[in-house]
Structure formats: C-alpha cells, structure tokens
Amino acid sequence: MALQEGFxxxxxxxxxxxxxxxxxxxxxxxxxxGALRSxxxxxxxxxxxxxxxxxxxxYLAWPGHNPWKAVLAIIFLWGTSLAARGAYDPRRIxxxxxxxxxxxxSTVVIFTLIASLAYALxxxxxxxxxxxxxxxxxxxxxxxxxxxxxxxxxxxxxxxYLQKTLVIGDGPNRDDLxxxxxHDRRAxxxxxxxxxxxxxxxxxxxxxxxxxxxxxxxxxxxxxxxxQTPTVNAEVIRRLSWRLEGPSVDLLVAPxxxxxxxxxxxxxxxxxxxxxxxxxxxxxxxxxIIKRGFDLTMSVLLLVVLSPVLLLTAIAIAVTSRxxxxxxxxxxxxxxxxxxxIKFRSMVDGAEHSHxxxxxxxxxxxxxxxxxxxxxxxxxxxRRWSLDELPQLFNVIRGQMSLVxxxxxxxxxxxxxxxxxxxxxxxMPGMTGLxxxxxxxxxxxxxxxxxxxxxxxxxSLAMDLVIMVKTVKAVATGRGAH
Numbered sequence: 001m002a003l004q005e006g007f008x009x010x011x012x013x014x015x016x017x018x019x020x021x022x023x024x025x026x027x028x029x030x031x032x033x034g035a036l037r038s039x040x041x042x043x044x045x046x047x048x049x050x051x052x053x054x055x056x057x058x059y060l061a062w063p064g065h066n067p068w069k070a071v072l073a074i075i076f077l078w079g080t081s082l083a084a085r086g087a088y089d090p091r092r093i094x095x096x097x098x099x100x101x102x103x104x105x106s107t108v109v110i111f112t113l114i115a116s117l118a119y120a121l122x123x124x125x126x127x128x129x130x131x132x133x134x135x136x137x138x139x140x141x142x143x144x145x146x147x148x149x150x151x152x153x154x155x156x157x158x159x160x161y162l163q164k165t166l167v168i169g170d171g172p173n174r175d176d177l178x179x180x181x182x183h184d185r186r187a188x189x190x191x192x193x194x195x196x197x198x199x200x201x202x203x204x205x206x207x208x209x210x211x212x213x214x215x216x217x218x219x220x221x222x223x224x225x226x227x228q229t230p231t232v233n234a235e236v237i238r239r240l241s242w243r244l245e246g247p248s249v250d251l252l253v254a255p256x257x258x259x260x261x262x263x264x265x266x267x268x269x270x271x272x273x274x275x276x277x278x279x280x281x282x283x284x285x286x287x288x289i290i291k292r293g294f295d296l297t298m299s300v301l302l303l304v305v306l307s308p309v310l311l312l313t314a315i316a317i318a319v320t321s322r323x324x325x326x327x328x329x330x331x332x333x334x335x336x337x338x339x340x341x342i343k344f345r346s347m348v349d350g351a352e353h354s355h356x357x358x359x360x361x362x363x364x365x366x367x368x369x370x371x372x373x374x375x376x377x378x379x380x381x382x383r384r385w386s387l388d389e390l391p392q393l394f395n396v397i398r399g400q401m402s403l404v405x406x407x408x409x410x411x412x413x414x415x416x417x418x419x420x421x422x423x424x425x426x427x428m429p430g431m432t433g434l435x436x437x438x439x440x441x442x443x444x445x446x447x448x449x450x451x452x453x454x455x456x457x458x459x460s461l462a463m464d465l466v467i468m469v470k471t472v473k474a475v476a477t478g479r480g481a482h
Contacts, residue, residue, distance in 0.1 A: 035161055036090040036222075043093050043148060047082060047103075050144035051075055051137065058133030067129055074114070074133070081106040091250065094152035094161075095188060097462050103141045107134070153186045162190040163250065166215055169227035170197050177227045177254050192219045197229035198236055205236065209243055216249060223250040290461060295403050299396040306390060313344055313387055320378040323349030326391060331408035334428045339400040341408055342391040346379030347372075386475045392431050404464040405430025406452035417449070424452040427459070437470035 055071050085102040086092055092099055111134040118130070155161050162185065167178050174194060181189040193215055198208040215221065224244060226232055237253065244251050303310075314325045327345040329352060330338050351374035375383065382388040395401040401408065408429035409417075434451035435443045443451070455463070 036163065039090045039093045039152065039161060040088045043088055043145070044079075046144040046148045047079070047087070047141060048075070050140040051078055054136035054140050055129075055133050057136035058129040058131075061132035062126060062129040065126070065129070067126060070126065070129070074110075077114070078107070078110050078137075081110040091188075094149045094156075094186070097466055099145060099149075100142050100466075101462055103145060104138060107137050107141060111137075156185045156188060159185075159190075161188060163188055163222035164192045164220055165189045165223045165225055166212070166219065166221045167191055167194045167225050167227065168197060168212070168232070169194075169229045173227045173229070173254075177225060181225065189223065189225075192221065197231045200231050205239065209239060212240065213243055216244075221249060223252060225252040225254060227254040287459070291402065291459075291464070292399070294461065294464070295396050298403055299393045303393050303397075309387070310390060313382070313390070316378055317345055317382075321345075321348065321376045327352075327388075330411055331429065332411060332414060332425065333400055333408065334425060336422075336425050338411060339395070341401075342394055344382055344388040344391055346376060346382045346388045347374040348376060389431055396431065400428065402428040402430045404432055404455075404467050406455060407433055407436065407448070416445070421449050421453065424449070424456055427456055432467060432471040434467065437467055437474045 051074075055074065059065075059067070082088065082103065085106045087099070087102050087106065092102075111130065114130060118127075152161060165181060167174055167181070169177065178191050178194060181187065181191050195212060195215060198205050212224070216224070224240070226237070226240070237251075241251055317325050323345055325345060327343045327347070328340050329343070331341040333339045379388070392401055396403060405427055406424040406429050434455050435448040438447075438451065
C-alpha cells in the first residue's frame with residue numbers, strides 16, 4: 001500500500017507500474033498447486049521410510065550396538081542434503097532422470113562427508129553401520145522414488161497432480177506442443193486453453209498481456225508454455241514473466257532445438273548473454289571410453305551369470321527343431337560397417353530367405369510379426385522372454401555392439417532411411433534401446449527412427465542405466481515381443 005500511496009494512484013495494484021505491481025499482489029493458491037505441494041510430503045515420507053530401512057540394514061550389519069544418536073544425525077543430514085539438491089521440488093517429483101540423479105548424488109555426498117569427518121576425528125567404530133547404510137541407501141532411495149513415481153503416474157492418468165496449462169503460440173508449433181503435452185499425462189500437464197501470440201504492433205502488447213492474465217484467472221492456470229512465434233521476442237517474454245510473478249504460475253519456454261536436450265545443452269555466458277551452448281553428441285573421446293568400459297564389464301558379468309541359461313537354451317533348440325543352434329545374420333554397425341550378429345535360432349532353418357515374401361522390408365505391423373509362420377513353437381517362447389537375444393553379448397564383447405543403443409538394422413533396410421536417419425550409425429547398435437522399452441515391435445517405424453536419433457543426440461550413462469532397468473520391465477510384461 002505504501003508503494004501505491006507514493007505514486008498517488010489509489011488502492012488498486014493495477015495502478016502501479018507493471019514491473020512493481022506484482023509485489024503488491026497477494027498470491028492465491030489453486031487447487032492444482034495445493035495438490036502438487038502435497039507431493040512434497042509424499043516424497044518426504046517415502047524418503048524417510050527408505051532411510052529408516054537402510055539404517056535397519058546398517059544395524060543388522062553391526063549387531064549388539066545402539067547407534068540411535070548417529071541415526072538421528074544421519075537422517076537430519078541426509079534429508080538436508082536431499083532438500084538442497086531439489087529432491088522436494090514438486091515440479092521435479094516424478095519428472096525426468098534428474099530426480100534419481102539428485103538422490104544418488106545427495107547420498108554419495110553426505111556419506112562422503114560423514115566418512116571424512118570420521119577419518120579426521122580418528123573414529124573407527126561403526127564403520128560396518130555406515131558402509132551398510134550407505135550401500136542400502138543407494139538402492140532403497142531410488143527404489144522408493146520409483147515406487148512413488150509409479151503411483152504419481154497412475155494418479156496423473158486419472159487426472160490428479162496435473163498443472164493446468166495455457167499454451168501460447170501460432171500454427172504448427174503450437175499444435176505440436178499441445179499434442180506433446182497432451183499425449184502423455186505422466187509429464188504432469190493438462191492443456192486447458194491456447195492463445196495466439198501478440199501482434200507485431202507493440203501498442204497491442206498491453207492488451208495481449210491483459211488477455212493472457214484474464215485467461216489465467218478464468219481457467220485457474222498453473223503454467224504457461226510458450227512456443228516459437230515470430231512476435232514472441234525477449235521483450236514479450238520479459239513482460240509476460242512480470243505478469244506471472246504475482247500469481248503462482250510457472251513460465252515454460254519450449255526450445256526450437258528439436259529432440260536435443262539434457263546433456264548436450266548448457267548455459268554459456270558470453271558478452272552478458274546467457275547463450276545456449278550445443279555440444280557435439282557425447283559418444284566420442286572419454287565418453288566413448290566410459291561407455292565401452294561399462295559394456296565390457298557388464299557383458300562379461302552377464303555371460304558368467306547367465307551361462308546355465310545359455311546352455312539349457314542351446315540344448316532345447318537342438319532338441320525341438322532341425323537346424324543350427326545359432327542364427328548369424330549381417331547387420332549394419334557403427335559408421336555403416338557390416339558385421340555378423342549372433343542370435344539363438346527362433347525360426348525354421350532358412351527362414352531368412354523368405355523374409356521379404358512374408359513380412360516385406362522394415363514396415364511390417366505388430367500383428368504380422370506376431371503371426372509370422374516361420375517362428376518355431378520354442379521360438380515363440382524365446383522371443384517372449386528375449387532369450388534369443390542373449391548371444392549378442394558376444395558381439396558386445398567383440399566391440400561390434402553396445403548393451404544400449406539404436407537397434408541394428410538389416411542391410412536391406414538401409415534404403416528406407418532418410419539422410420538424417422543415418423546419424424543413428426554414429427554409435428554402435430545396441431541389444432536394447434529406447435523403442436525396445438517403449439513397446440518393441442508395436443512402435444511404428446518412423447517413431448523408432450526418431451527414438452534412435454534422440455538416443456544418439458542425448459546419450460548419457462544415466463540414460464543407459466534407465467533403459468536397462470526399463471528393459472527388464474519390458475521383458476517381464478512381454479509387450480511387443482514378437
């Protein structure tokens with residue numbers, strides 16, 4: 001009120017200059033905003049339960065002691081570290097891989113700090129408790145958040161925990177953003193209204209901002225998403241952000257960089273401007289060494305663990321059908337180099353010679369894959385549980401494939417690729433990938449290509465780990481396994 005009286009324009013906050021008026025407003029909380037804040041308490045409860053369970057494991061590893069003081073201190077420090085990393089930001093709960101990254105990072109940081117303090121103070125007791133609690137926490141906290149995420153996803157599909165969203169833009173860009181936000185409610189958005197961008201005439205900007213504010217009020221909007229529009233410039237974004245600072249409304253600006261996200265984008269200040277720095281795909285140099293080391297280590301371990309399964313599968317194939325145990329086929333690898341892919345044979349011997357007659361090239365439907373008459377009875381079992389893919393671990397060890405990557409293509413499928421699609425071959429093909437965990441053969445061809453390119457453009461070790469975990473789920477459910 002003092003600001004208003006100083007300007008001598010009455011008691012309405014609308015009489016203040018636009019850049020100051022937001023400070024005079026009283027924030028109102030929408031039902032959606034209140035529901036989103038309840039996620040904070042849910043996340044805290046889940047984390048507390050998992051921390052308690054982790055310290056129970058620590059107690060079992062150090063029996064006969066009562067470290068309750070240490071327990072209270074660790075819970076406080078652990079929770080503080082999680083909060084500092086944004087683990088309780090409702091906009092991040094159930095969204096993206098950063099949620100898990102922040103939890104793991106917080107756990108590593110806090111226990112490294114505790115271990116350092118123990119070493120500095122020459123404390124040798126309770127090491128078993130700390131180590132066991134730390135290792136259990138690395139597993140249990142992400143597991144707890146995964147369970148919470150499954151619950152949040154189910155509630156979002158039912159219409160809860162959604163931010164009512166206003167989309168601003170024109171033409172195909174606006175339609176594409178609306179389609180993307182509406183396609184999968186797990187992202188947490190519900191498009192309730194759209195609005196065209198401002199006119200080119202700057203004198204109409206105030207009226208347009210009033211229209212935006214009116215729409216926000218009428219529709220109880222929680223978020224405003226702005227897509228590429230010729231008339232939306234830095235000044236429009238700045239003025240719009242001023243209008244949104246009073247009410248609890250998030251402002252989202254959709255980039256025009258296609259599927260390039262995450263690891264390749266970084267803010268790089270230059271000449272007073274926050275420039276977006278676009279790095280090359282992270283599949284060369286040190287990143288390639290890390291990926292190769294991970295592939296080699298995991299493949300050897302998997303071969304050792306699964307060797308009984310491999311032996312029994314080979315015997316079953318030899319007993320149930322005529323022909324060789326393994327099926328070897330030429331596939332396109334990194335940089336277009338052709339290599340020989342190894343699989344357990346799941347079809348009748350010589351089935352590859354009738355592929356084009358039965359399924360055509362590349363674009364067969366899911367039903368056609370499922371009803372392929374060349375698959376043997378035992379082959380259906382192998383494909384249902386993806387056991388036919390296991391010999392590809394030898395291709396991974398030989399450096400011809402990766403555990404995660406674009407699916408290896410047949411040489412005959414190359415003519416189906418557009419110019420940009422060939423970028424999928426700048427990395428090694430993988431045993432599993434994005435479209436395999438999204439539905440395997442049920443995913444249309446064009447979407448497969450988009451997912452493969454998205455993987456190549458945005459690779460990270462965290463993405464590989466997430467895809468591998470989701471692969472286990474995809475195999476267990478059997479969706480798209482033909």
